[in-house]
Structures are given as C-alpha cells and as structure tokens.
Amino acid sequence: MTRRADVRVTVDSGSCIAGGQCEMLEPEVFVVDDIEGVASVIGAATLPRDRAEIVVDRCPGRAVRILVDATRTLDADEPTAGE
Numbered sequence: 867m868t869r870r871a872d873v874r875v876t877v878d879s880g881s882c883i884a885g886g887q888c889e890m891l892e893p894e895v896f897v898v899d900d901i902e903g904v905a906s907v908i909g910a911a912t913l914p915r916d917r918a919e920i921v922v923d924r925c926p927g928r929a930v931r932i933l934v935d936a937t938r939t940l941d942a943d944e945p946t947a948g949e
C-alpha cells in the first residue's frame with residue numbers, strides 16, 4: 867500500500883557508480899546489478915519522502931532523483947515542497 871507521503875524515485879543510470887549505498891539503505895526499493903554496474907528501482911516501489919531524501923543525499927553519483935510527477939524529477943539540490 868502506498869502511503870500518502872510516499873514518493874517514487876528513479877536512478878540516472880548514466881550517473882550511477884554502482885557503489886550500492888541506495889540498496890544498503892533501502893533494499894526493498896533499490897537493487898544493484900553487479901554485472902551491468904548500475905542500480906535500478908524495483909518495480910513501482912515507493913518510500914516515504916524523508917527516507918527518499920536520505921538516499922538522494924547519500925548517493926555518491928548524485929544519480930537518485932525523487933519523481934515529482936510523470937514528467938519531472940527533483941534535482942538533488944532542489945528544495946522539496948514546503949521548504
């Protein structure tokens with residue numbers, strides 16, 4: 867079930883350096899393909915915005931983005947709504 871404050875996230879595969887920080891933090895949302903050397907989001911997984919922001923902050927490749935809507939992602943240094 868998706869809670870109201872949950873958000874979707876994406877991974878920019880061109881920026882991902884496959885260190886696995888996202889998978890370590892949120893193993894039900896991210897998976898790293900060790901052969902391809904890139905992380906991805908598992909299905910349509912969502913997570914609470916505060917936890918998504920932690921992953922964004924800790925991604926060394928700055929590859930994780932919060933999906934604002936179907937056409938736009940939140941840049942890593944862009945303030946979230948209400949800030």
Ligand code: SF4
Nearest residue numbers: 882883886888925927
């Ligand atoms: S934390 Fe960022 S750079 Fe590291 S595997 Fe995940 S998406 Fe890729």
